[in-house]
Amino acid sequence: MKLVWFRNDLRLADNPALRxxxxxxxxxxxxxxxxxTQWRQHKMAPIRQRFMLAQVDVLGHELAALGIPLHLLRVETFAEVPAVLADLCCELGVTRLYANQAIEIDEQRRDHAVTAALAEQEVSCHWLNGCCVLPPGRVLTGSGEMFKVFTPFSRAWLKALDEEGFVIHRAPAPRGEPLPWQPLAERAWVDEALGELTADPRWPVGEVEARRRLNDFLEQAVLDYGETRDFPAIAGTSVLSPYLAAGIISPRQCVAALQQRLGYRPQSxxxxxxxxxxxxxxxxxxxxxxVLIPTLSMNRPFxxxxxxxxxxxxxxxxAAWCEGRTGYPIVDAAMRCxxxxxxxxxxxxxxxxxxxTKDLHIHWRLGEDYFMSQLIDGDxxxxxxxxxxxxxxxxDAAPYFRVFNPTTQGQRFDPQGEFSRTWVTELADIPPAYVHQPHDWLRLKGRQDYPAPMVDHAVxxxxxIEMFRSLEK
Structure with missing residues (x-):
């Protein structure tokens, strides 16, 4: 018996471990x-948990149709996984475990412990690359080291892709008679652990849905992506990030579909x-x-x-930033969204x-954690x-003097205020010319229903900049 352990790779197609x-x-x-418990410690957003489990439900049904049973285990923390997995392998008579590699440090430590625990039972572990087009360690400098700067990495990545290419693996063929599948909503222990499992209708799950979104984007928006991607009021992006984060679609599938759409792989x-x-x-x-710098998984700066x-x-x-009460409309609209x-x-x-980080000078770790606690595509x-x-x-080569002006960013990328007025409802009736500097207009109207700017951006x-320059002294 062989066992496939699904993690952030919840798909049948182009799944190396499953193949x-x-x-x-x-x-x-x-x-x-x-x-x-581990998910909460990692600040995993409830919406992401529901999205992921809704996909597990679909995956379990699809695997059952192929004659492959999907076992669900509740194991509170990663530390408990090796022993529980060893018991399951013993119960099922597993001799080989297959999984796609994890890149985060806690997950890597868990997987190393699993390898050691299963070796005692003579169960071999096979870790494959399912999360990247090219696996970490494949794209190297001339001296054989991994890159720390994006632009040379990008050039080397494109060159390596041209040299070796890649293969998209099909979903496996049926392996026996279809099996029954008990939906997650009928499993009391899952509900108890995670609450309501109903997925957000704005984010339908399934590989078919992921491919549909990819194909629609490639047909309708990819050629204009460079001009439209920065405007939040325009549907100019692929919105595939939740599907990539959960592994419902692979990055290889994305690159292959782009190449098929264009008839070539763009190079510049x-x-x-x-x-x-x-x-x-x-x-x-x-x-x-x-992978190169494990301390990035430990709240340490690059x-x-x-x-x-x-x-x-x-x-x-x-709290004002989290709740969208900064007094800068584009910031507040984004956070409320x-x-x-x-x-x-x-x-x-x-x-x-x-x-x-640059206006409120609040530690980036707080923002990073808050995003993870809210994002459906948290990665x-x-x-x-x-x-x-x-x-x-x-x-980044020279980052400290890059400080976005929230007012001019709003004026440039939401010029009519369509996005900002949608989410900052206090400004729904404000003329477009005033939307990103609304306070004088509001005062003239005798209104105090939108907060004044928290800080003077120029100050x-x-x-x-002085904070960063002080490091040079």
């Missing part, structure tokens, strides 16, 4: 582990489709960094010297992260990489 397990006629079983900004491909390369870069920065931990200011939907447009993520590598980039502590910007 290798199904390579011969030996019986195959599958496993998913529900770890509520001058070619249509490259800007979106480059976003996938950024995703790869942050995942490779997490640039060690920035640990000495005098960050604020002001709880009232942080996040709190209501579990998702935020990428340009807005940069704006609000810059505001928290440690991408979230940490984005926050450290915005904060000036991450993988906060100077202080932010």
């Amino acid at each position: 290798h397990a199904c390579a011969d006629d030996e019986p195959v079983a599958a496993l998913f582990i529900v770890s509520p 900004n001058s070619q249509p489709g490259f800007v979106w491909l480059n976003e996938l390369v950024w995703r790869e870069f942050y995942r490779h960094l997490l 640039k060690p010297e920035t640990a000495a920065l005098p960050w604020s931990w002001d709880p009232d200011a942080f 996040l709190n209501a939907t579990g998702w935020m447009h990428n340009r807005l993520r940069m704006i609000v992260a810059s505001f928290l 440690l590598a991408a979230n940490n990489g984005g926050w450290q980039w915005a904060a000036g502590t991450g993988a 906060a910007r100077v202080r932010s």
Whole structure:
């Protein structure tokens, strides 16, 4: 018997662990582990948990149709997994375990402990690359080291992809008679652990849905992506991040579909489709960094010297940012959208992260944790990489003087205020010309229903730059 352990790879197609397990006629079983306590410790958003478990329900049904039973185990923390998994392997008569590699440090430690525990039972573990197009360690500098800077990484990544290519694995064929599947909603212990399991209708699950979104984006928006991706009021992005984070679709499938749509793989900004491909390369870069620098999984900065920065931990200011009460409409709209939907447009993520760290001077770790606690697409590598980039502590050549002006960002990327007025309902009736500097207009109307700006951006910007310059002394 072989056992496939599903984690953040909740799909049948292009799943290396599943493909290798199904390579011969030996019986195959599958496993998913529900770890509520560990998920809470990792700040996993409830909306992400529900999305993931809704996909597990679909996956269990699809595996059952192939004759592969999916076992569900509730194991509160990673520390308990090795012993519980060893018991399951003994019960089922498992001789080989297959899983796609995890890149986060806690997950890697868990997997090392699983390997050791199962070795005592003569169960071999096979860890495969299912989370990246090119596995961490494949893209190296001329001296054989992993990259710490994005632009040379991107060039080397594209070159390596051209040299070796990749294969998209089909879903396995049926392996026996269909099996029954008990929906998660009928399992009392799952409800007790996680509460209501109803998925958000804004985020339908399933590989079919993920491929539909990908194909719609490639047909309708990818050629204009470079011009439209920064405008939150325009449907210019793929909105695939929740499906990539849960592994409902793979990055390889995305690259393959782009290449099929264009008839070629773009290599530079001058070619249509490259800007979106480059976003996938950024995703790869942050995942490779997490493997190269395990301390990124431990709340440590990429640039060690920035640990000495005098960050604020002001709880009232942080709460105002979280709740969208900063007095800057684009910031407030973005945060209210996040709190209501579990998702935020990428340009807005940069704006609000810059505001928290460069205007309020609050530690990026608070923002990183809050995003993880709310995002349906919460992914440690991408979230940490984005926050450290915005904060000036991450993988960037000269970051500390990059301070986004929240007013001009709103004026540039939400010029008519469509997005801002949708989410900041106090400003729903304000003329577009005033939406990003609404306070004079509100005063003239005798209104006090929207807060004044928390800080003077010009003053906060100077202080932010001084904080970083002090490290050079």
